[in-house]
Amino acid sequence: MTTLTIVVRYFASARAAAGEEEEKVQLPAGASVGDAVAELRRLHPVGLPRVLDAASYLVDGVAVRDPGRSLRDGAELDVLPPFAGG
Template identity: 80%
Template sequence: MTIVVRYFAAARAAAGVEEEKVQLAAGASVADAVAELARLHPAGLPRLLEAVSYLLDGIAVRDLTRPLRDGAELDVLPPFAGG
């Protein structure tokens, strides 16, 4: 399956791209996608992925075992400061 990953702020800088399509095996979870992102961008992204939040099709993800569907959009949001 293919998902679209969008990076914001520091995650965008660490990945070096704003958006990309990522190929995953059928039945993959958000955790599987995160592991693939770390593999694709080993220089700066893996450490940041430990602190980010995720939105899956616009909804906050709390459970990384949540399954993905083909065509899903996964947003990678680094911690934000301020209020």
């Protein structure tokens, strides 16, 4: 397999900046979370990069601290901007 496809789900201000709730993104095989974020910046150059700078990420429901974490085909990447309140 030379590519993989992930599902990116956007929440709150990330959804507004991307202009959609979710999308499928193709990446090279062996791509990492950092690679996916770079591709999201390329796909949505207006507004979303600022949100991505402050966002946290979940892969298949698990928080990601290491942008070098590899992604598998079919993975779900959640983009979670900082939320107000508590």
